[in-house]
Amino acid sequence: MQEFEAGGIHPYHELLYIQTGKVQLTWLHQTYEVSAPALFILSANTPHRMVQKSVQYAYYYLELESAEESLFPAIAEARIWNALQGNLEMTSAVVRLIIDSAELLGSLIKQKQAFPVKAFETIASHDINKIIILIKHLLQTMVNPNSQQMLADEKHSFKQAIIETLMRYMETFYLEDVTLKTLVDQVHLNPSYLIRLFREVHDMTPFQYLNTLRMNAAVSYLQESKLTIQEISSLSGYGSIHYFSRLFKKKYGISPSLWREKN
């Protein structure tokens, strides 16, 4: 079988529905091997790659416009939903509704030519909004502390998903100006609670983790390049050479330039 591959990274959110067959999707360092029906929700600017795993398969994907984007679940929520794919509890009325809606949307896309463009876009937009609202409703039910369905391991995986979202974010954007606010915006939690949660799961604060990433990058630049300390500090995500130099000395006991000489 010649394997088909699709995917990439896009500045808009995406819905990916597997109608028939079996595929493998890699998204945010997670690999999901699923059989139809499965509906993935892919956040904007997150790389993903899909590989076919059966001879017969069919899928469609939709890029979301700004109106639908405002409704789109946070990355942490998307992670939880995507992890459920291929193993959906079809006896759940809400899950049934979501899948039926995705099927209907697929039928609509097939008959796209039968509608004026504007009419097609309006109908599709309503279907997309319905699907997103249903998914968010289902996730809220899952994470509601009063819900009977909320099992201990689900709670754990929810926290894990939030922390992993933050870690992947910092791994991707460590060169940018990452602040507590940008992290908060990723998962929509209270800042102090976010830090407590991160420490609980990872035994370090978000910024300790970020600095570890940056320092690792700096060390490899010192070892493998002839860049100046100024350039390395910038390429490692430090806004200021002064701060980088001091942080480096604190960690390794000597300045960056001396470290390079000795290594």
Add this chain to the structure above:
DNA sequence: TTGCTGGTCAGTTCGACTAG
């Protein structure tokens, strides 16, 4: 369990300085 508040201190920036 989750979110908020206020105090503390580490993180960050900036300007001055030294060495080569």
Add this chain to the structure above:
DNA sequence: CTAGTCGAACTGACCAGCAA
């Protein structure tokens, strides 16, 4: 002149404690 260090001042991340 460039690269790097140091010290002072400011900012905001973090923690502890409390409330809902």
